[in-house]
Amino acid sequence: MSTPDYDIIIIGGGPAGLTAGLYASRARLKCLLIEKMFVGGLVATTETVENYPGFQDSIKGPELIQNMEEQAKRFGLEIMTGDVEKVGIGENELRNVKLTNKELSWSCLIVASGTKPNELGVNGESELRGRGVSYCATCDGPFFKDLDIAVIGGGNSAVEEGMFLTKYAKKVYIVHRRDKLRADKILQERAFDNKKIEFVWDSVLDKIEGSQTVNAIDVRNVKTDAVSKLDVGGVFMYVGIKPNTEFLNGVVSLDKRGFVITDDEMNTSVPGIFAAGDVRVKLLRQIATAVGDGATAAFAAEKYIDGMNR
Numbered sequence: 082m083s084t085p086d087y088d089i090i091i092i093g094g095g096p097a098g099l100t101a102g103l104y105a106s107r108a109r110l111k112c113l114l115i116e117k118m119f120v121g122g123l124v125a126t127t128e129t130v131e132n133y134p135g136f137q138d139s140i141k142g143p144e145l146i147q148n149m150e151e152q153a154k155r156f157g158l159e160i161m162t163g164d165v166e167k168v169g170i171g172e173n174e175l176r177n178v179k180l181t182n183k184e185l186s187w188s189c190l191i192v193a194s195g196t197k198p199n200e201l202g203v204n205g206e207s208e209l210r211g212r213g214v215s216y217c218a219t220c221d222g223p224f225f226k227d228l229d230i231a232v233i234g235g236g237n238s239a240v241e242e243g244m245f246l247t248k249y250a251k252k253v254y255i256v257h258r259r260d261k262l263r264a265d266k267i268l269q270e271r272a273f274d275n276k277k278i279e280f281v282w283d284s285v286l287d288k289i290e291g292s293q294t295v296n297a298i299d300v301r302n303v304k305t306d307a308v309s310k311l312d313v314g315g316v317f318m319y320v321g322i323k324p325n326t327e328f329l330n331g332v333v334s335l336d337k338r339g340f341v342i343t344d345d346e347m348n349t350s351v352p353g354i355f356a357a358g359d360v361r362v363k364l365l366r367q368i369a370t371a372v373g374d375g376a377t378a379a380f381a382a383e384k385y386i387d388g389m390n391r
């Protein structure tokens with residue numbers, strides 16, 4: 082069998098992929114990271130990170146991730162723009178990844194493709210996407226200066242991003258289907274203290290209205306079924322996530338929601354394929370855990386390659 086193009090191919094350029102790339106490149110393995118959008122993953126779209134250790138006064142997401150990228154490149158990590166559409170593991174064939182116009186083969190694959198936000202599927206959501214409906218406060222917040230806006234959700238992302246949006250918006254409604262938040266206590270305290278935030282409890286989004294841009298939303302109280310209209314110029318959705326694993330269809334074992342099942346060493350059900358970061362089944366999806374997974378996956382891949390060459 083001929084030599085594969087790379088010892089390790091990493092899919093995804095967020096913190097998990099970049100850390101795997103750093104460890105693999107430092108181990109002098111021939112390593113390629115493939116990223117379909119921009120290197121940085123979700124961290125590149127996060128305004129401020131204050132729970133990643135080592136930065137006493139917090140750090141901007143884009144700055145943190147750019148440091149990770151430069152550090153990995155310093156040890157020789159190759160980075161390529163490309164959308165992995167399929168993973169091939171046919172018997173007696175080189176194991177490969179298929180991109181739109183090329184195939185590249187590997188000895189080990191590290192899947193670090195992260196997640197994307199869930200869509201609610203309500204009327205107006207897809208029609209007004211990019212015209213008042215957004216999934217990224219950091220990217221789009223400045224477009225909503227002095228407007229009233231709504232954030233849908235009650236977890237960390239919803240509360241954190243809701244507070245960030247008060248920098249621009251006149252008022253931020255946080256619409257949550259329960260009567261208490263799921264977000265960390267410290268975030269809750271800050272949000273309750275923020276005069277620009279108004280909570281709309283026990284309520285779900287029913288409809289987004291507008292023709293050129295969003296001008297109102299209908300929210301339904303789940304206890305009374307009463308529907309009320311909020312006049313808002315924008316709506317930000319933070320209602321959960323789903324994994325980017327479509328390209329793995331049938332290759333490795335996934336859970337019911339499509340997250341990759343791994344053991345503690347990041348092995349998937351297929352020897353030589355590892356997964357790291359938010360894409361795998363795990364308790365806590367954060368930068369600190371993503372980088373730990375990336376380091377473990379690269380180290381485990383290195384051991385796997387050593388075993389192949391013995």
Ligand SMILES: Cc1cc2nc3c(=O)[nH]c(=O)nc-3n(C[C@H](O)[C@H](O)[C@H](O)COP(=O)(O)OP(=O)(O)OC[C@H]3O[C@@H](n4cnc5c(N)ncnc54)[C@H](O)[C@@H]3O)c2cc1C
Binds near residue numbers: 359366
């Ligand atoms: C709004 C928000 C705020 C957050 N704030 C914090 C915070 O303050 N602190 C914290 O610790 N965590 C925070 N997080 C969570 C943190 O961003 C994630 O846990 C972390 O980014 C996960 O890293 P990852 O590398 O696993 O995935 P990601 O960062 O999602 O990166 C995955 C990458 O893979 C790429 N990709 C996907 N499919 C393919 C494909 N087929 N081919 C090629 N590339 C592909 C994607 O484009 C993406 O760049 C926040 C998340 C959000 C949404």
